[in-house]
Amino acid sequence: GQHEEKCGKFGLSAEEDNDEDDDDDVLDGFDSDDVEDGFSYYSSGSSNVRPTGYARRPSWQQKHEETRSKIRRDKMRYKDRVGSQGARNAGFVTCPYCLRDFSSDAGPKHMTWCKQHTERYGRP
Numbered sequence: 747g748q749h750e751e752k753c754g755k756f757g758l759s760a761e762e763d764n765d766e767d768d769d770d771d772v773l774d775g776f777d778s779d780d781v782e783d784g785f786s787y788y789s790s791g792s793s794n795v796r797p798t799g800y801a802r803r804p805s806w807q808q809k810h811e812e813t814r815s816k817i818r819r820d821k822m823r824y825k826d827r828v829g830s831q832g833a834r835n836a837g838f839v840t841c842p843y844c845l846r847d848f849s850s851d852a853g854p855k856h857m858t859w860c861k862q863h864t865e866r867y868g869r870p
Contacts, residue, residue: 837849837850838850838853839853839854839857841853841856841857841860842857843857843860843861843863843864843869844860844864844869
């Protein structure tokens with residue numbers, strides 16, 4: 747199988763590499779009941795195959811994804827509602843140089859800076 751293929755790559759035959767005494771020393775005190783069915787360190791080479799105990803996502807991850815999708819959905823609903831009312835520019839001043847929106851307090855300060863920047867360097 748796979749073990750013979752690996753040993754063959756290093757110039758060893760399966761007989762030369764088969765040291766059963768070494769395996770017994772390593773496995774002393776090891777309880778085979780602790781190993782999950784279907785788990786193998788020597789997998790078939792497919793990296794997307796998971797051991798049987800890990801087939802489902804953890805519950806916290808599933809709840810997290812549901813919460814994020816709900817937040818995204820609610821944001822889209824809010825943007826659609828606000829956009830349909832035309833309230834986006836209410837109370838905002840649009841800069842004639844960069845076409846960005848600013849509050850009534852920050853708008854004049856920005857426009858002075860943006861005018862100088864545009865004259866000196868071009869459109870920001």
